[in-house]
């Protein structure tokens with residue numbers, strides 16, 4: 370018998386995570402304005418139902434930290450990248466030591482834009498995952514296939530190979546704090562959202578592989594997100610899938626009203 374789709378409350382105890390990846394948008398003053406607008410728009414019941422994370426440019430993190438601390442805002446926040454190194458002669462890089470000091474909970478690792486524009490391969494992604502864990506940060510590990518791989522029908526194998534590579538040598542006690550984001554590259558910023566069934570197929574396979582790599586218990590607790598053209602009007606159908614625990618949201622996270630709709634997906 371087919372597995373019934375579950376709502377947030379029945380998601381095997383995994384709190385849904387809606388994470389806004391602002392990418393290279395918003396200076397620190399604009400970041401303050403958007404953070405305040407979101408805080409004003411969201412209420413305690415929203416934060417009780419869903420974890421809301423802001424993944425902001427490095428130059429915005431201190432401003433977000435100051436607001437969150439001063440006004441006791443209920444956002445988690447973090448970076449969009451992390452250096453594989455902890456300190457030293459690595460011009461332009463930002464270490465996990467620095468991010469932890471800024472109160473970050475999360476660091477995105479292996480986003481397809483880093484893989485594509487900065488040549489990050491599996492070894493680099495693996496080193497960055499380990500760097501995050503060394504400093505108590507939770508990596509949001511991005512995996513997903515390009516259009517050619519999807520058209521060849523190899524999307525599941527490709528994505529699981531990325532997962533295997535990123536987690537090579539990562540012990541279970543760390544992997545328990547992982548978040549995985551399945552982002553088909555062909556759906557990022559294109560308006561071409563994967564169908565809920567497409568998202569479920571790969572998110573379910575990711576959870577299955579986590580069970581093989583670690584344990585069933587770990588796999589049932591790790592959150593697997595979908596990312597790629599998520600908007601207020603398509604998020605509910607994606608979230609109805611049993612193995613999708615949230616969304617990594619790009620463009621729509623820059624508009625307060627749209628991101629609030631995404632956070633409130635269960636009330637649509």
Ligand SMILES: O=C[C@H](O)COP(=O)(O)O
Nearest residue numbers: 390557558597598619620
């Ligand atoms: O990290 C977020 C993803 O790249 C999705 O971006 P998008 O929502 O603009 O398609």
